[in-house]
Structure formats: C-alpha cells, structure tokens
Amino acid sequence: MLIGDVARHSGVSTRMLRHYDAIGLVQPTGRTVGGYREYSADDVRRVFHVESLRSLGLSLKQIGRALEDPAFTPSALVGDLIQWTEDRLAREQELLERLRVIDASAPTGWQDVLHVVALMRELASTSPARRQQAVLTRPEGVPVPAELLVGAILAESDPHVAGALRWALARAGGEGLAALAAVAHSENVDIRRRAVLAIAEMPAGPEAIAVLADALGDPDPMVRGHAALALGGQGVAAAWPTLVGMVVEGRNDVDAAEALGTLSKTPECGARIATALADELAAPTADSETRIRLTQALVELEGATAQEILRNLVHDPDGAVALVASALVGVLDGRTDDGQEQELP
Incomplete structure (x- = not known):
C-alpha cells in the first residue's frame, strides 16, 4: 500500500507518515521499483497503534519505547498521564472560572478587565493582610463581580478577610445570593457555614429569608446558629x-x-x-x-x-x-x- 493510500485509510497525513519514517517510528518495509514507500499490513497496523497511543497523550518518544521494548509496562506511564491530565484540566477550569468572572463583570473596556484581574491576583495571595486590603481599598466606582466575592468567601479561612469579603458582598445588594444558596447544602460543613453567614449579612429579602429558614434544619449547630440569629433579627x-x-x-x-x-x-x-x-x-x-x-x-x-x-x-x-x-x-x-x-x- 502506497503512502497516499495509507493516509486515506488511517487519517494520518502523508507529511506525518514521512516524519514517522524519518524518526524510525513507522518505517515501510518495502519500496516500489520507482522508490516509493510501500507499507505492509503490519506497517498499517503499527500506524493505527501509534495514533491510538497519541490519543492518550503519549509523546512520539514514549510511543516508540512502548512499541519496541517488550519489558515496557504501561502502568507507571499511564499514572503519570492521569496526573498530568488532571493538572491540565484544573488549570483550564481555573482559567474558565476567571473568564466567567470577567464576563459577569460586564467590562466596558480593557481597564475594567485589568481591575478584575488585579483583584483576582490579590485575592489569591498567601498573605491575609494583602487579601483584606484588596477588598477594602478597591478604587471607588469600580464594581467587584459578585461571583468573585462569593468564590473568595467560600475559600477564605481567615476570619478578618472573610468579614471584609462579606461586607463587600453585602454592599453589592442581592447579587451572589443564588451562588451562595447553591452551596448552602454542600457536603463540606465549612462551605455551608461560610455561605449561610454571608447570606445572613446580606440585605434581607424573601429569597435570602427562605434560604436561611431552610438552614435552620442543618445538622451543624453553627450553620443553624448563623441562620437563627439573622432570622430572629428580622x-x-x-x-x-x-x-x-x-x-x-x-x-x-x-x-x-x-x-x-x-x-x-x-x-x-x-x-x-x-x-x-x-x-x-x-x-x-x-x-x-x-x-x-x-x-x-x-x-x-x-x-x-x-x-x-x-x-x-x-x-x-x-x-x-x-x-x-x-x-x-x-x-x-x-x-x-x-x-x-x-x-x-
């Protein structure tokens, strides 16, 4: 089978097939009288094997080793690939969340985008003082996306920073309530506590009161307490x-x-x-x-x-x-x- 036929059947371009030949990954077993590459059935199967392993994320060097070394075991390599893929997905998920936050802020110009990005960077600081300062000293007239505040509140362990974040969210009105309500039944008790406390400090409204009333049945006494104090005051x-x-x-x-x-x-x-x-x-x-x-x-x-x-x-x-x-x-x-x-x- 000539290289053009192999390309049509395998979906691998002739350019890539020539590259495989050059690096010794898939070399055709024969040549025609005219000097053209001629692939046997085993060669074509090897092409498909290479493409299958590429689809798992293996490099060409790793594929060559896997196909040539009978003692090569896949378990360690597959484990590394799983970890690498999980890390990549986490990075991409983080990027996706950043883009959603920026989109939710409805920026009117790149300056608005830069303000949000700067705030996200400060809120990711390892210093509680910097995180708190980022919330309390933001420029006047520059809105802070409620989604960003909610995410920071749910992840914040320092009580002073958490208080500043809740204050900022309360100033944003009812925005962020839906996101907080969605995690008010989280299996993570710390997230439930932070969510209900943040709702308790937001302006009272029918939706907030309904979420807090539901939290009175929470198995955690701190969650129930936050809800009861807010509802009692109302x-x-x-x-x-x-x-x-x-x-x-x-x-x-x-x-x-x-x-x-x-x-x-x-x-x-x-x-x-x-x-x-x-x-x-x-x-x-x-x-x-x-x-x-x-x-x-x-x-x-x-x-x-x-x-x-x-x-x-x-x-x-x-x-x-x-x-x-x-x-x-x-x-x-x-x-x-x-x-x-x-x-x-």
Whole structure:
C-alpha cells in the first residue's frame, strides 16, 4: 500500500507518515521499483497503534519505547498521564472560572478587565493582610463581580478577610445570593457555614429569608446558629426554638437572647418563648450556669409572662440564679413605660 493510500485509510497525513519514517517510528518495509514507500499490513497496523497511543497523550518518544521494548509496562506511564491530565484540566477550569468572572463583570473596556484581574491576583495571595486590603481599598466606582466575592468567601479561612469579603458582598445588594444558596447544602460543613453567614449579612429579602429558614434544619449547630440569629433579627418566628437552644448550650447566647427579645415583640411569640425558657429552667439536666443564662435571657423579653417568671426566680433555691434574677428585676423596675431604662442618679 502506497503512502497516499495509507493516509486515506488511517487519517494520518502523508507529511506525518514521512516524519514517522524519518524518526524510525513507522518505517515501510518495502519500496516500489520507482522508490516509493510501500507499507505492509503490519506497517498499517503499527500506524493505527501509534495514533491510538497519541490519543492518550503519549509523546512520539514514549510511543516508540512502548512499541519496541517488550519489558515496557504501561502502568507507571499511564499514572503519570492521569496526573498530568488532571493538572491540565484544573488549570483550564481555573482559567474558565476567571473568564466567567470577567464576563459577569460586564467590562466596558480593557481597564475594567485589568481591575478584575488585579483583584483576582490579590485575592489569591498567601498573605491575609494583602487579601483584606484588596477588598477594602478597591478604587471607588469600580464594581467587584459578585461571583468573585462569593468564590473568595467560600475559600477564605481567615476570619478578618472573610468579614471584609462579606461586607463587600453585602454592599453589592442581592447579587451572589443564588451562588451562595447553591452551596448552602454542600457536603463540606465549612462551605455551608461560610455561605449561610454571608447570606445572613446580606440585605434581607424573601429569597435570602427562605434560604436561611431552610438552614435552620442543618445538622451543624453553627450553620443553624448563623441562620437563627439573622432570622430572629428580622422577626421571623421560626427561629426561636433554635435561639432558645443556643442559650441553653451557651453558643452566642447573648446574641441569641437579644434576637429572642426582638421576636417577643409579637405577644403570642413572646409568650411561647417565655414558656420555653421556663421549661428549660425546670429541666432536671439544667445546671446552674445554664439556668443563669436562661434567667438573663428572660430580661430581654417583652410581655407579662417573662416578667412573671423572672420575678418568681428571685426565690429560686439556687442562690446564684436567685441573685441574678433579683438584679434583673431591679432593671425591670427601673424601666419606663416605653421600655427604656431610667438613668440612675
């Protein structure tokens, strides 16, 4: 079979076939009377073998060794190819994400593109101070793509940098909410925590409240806590059981008590919260420290039910609880009718 026929059957160009011949990879076994290359059936099969190995990413040198050395084992080489391919895909995926971020920023000129690229570079710095500075000192009037902020928030472990990123995202309005909501059910608990905390600090809206309400059922207490504090501050009654649990467990109990105070402005909800706190106070497993936290939470609540429970605690058998209750009753008695504390002389 002449070189032109081999090219048509194999899809390999005559130029590449001549190159294979020159480097000794596939050399035709014969020549015609006129000196033209003549390929046997085995030669053609070798061409197909070469192309098959090329499709796996092997170099021509590696292919020659694989075909000529009977002792050559593919396992190590294939393993290296897998690692190389994974690295290349990761680099290309990173490039794709960068391009998407730039596209989402809707640049009007190359200067806008350069600003975004510079910010991406700074956010990838190994220095937390540089990452934080990149967010806080960005030029006025230069928008930061929400997708870039969301990606940085989900990857950021430094609490100060994370706080700056959440602040910047909150300033962007509701942008980025969809991306955060999409990972609010991630198997990675750290990502869920960062996502829900970022949503909690964004402007409240129906979509954000719906995501946070769903997070109240998360198995992680920190995720539930972030959601409950935000919802409680927005007056969403569904948060109160989680907030009561936070007071009992001593997790952000001061903030939880303040959120319960906000919810207690609705009389029905206030009565239910006060009753729940009273039940926890009476629980046989409640130790003195837990009962003190519950007592302190009662003073934050509005309504007669909470005040009555608090006044009864003045006579509690636990002296520490009774002492705290007495002090808090004094605070209650010092309040004016509009709920503000009077100035003491």
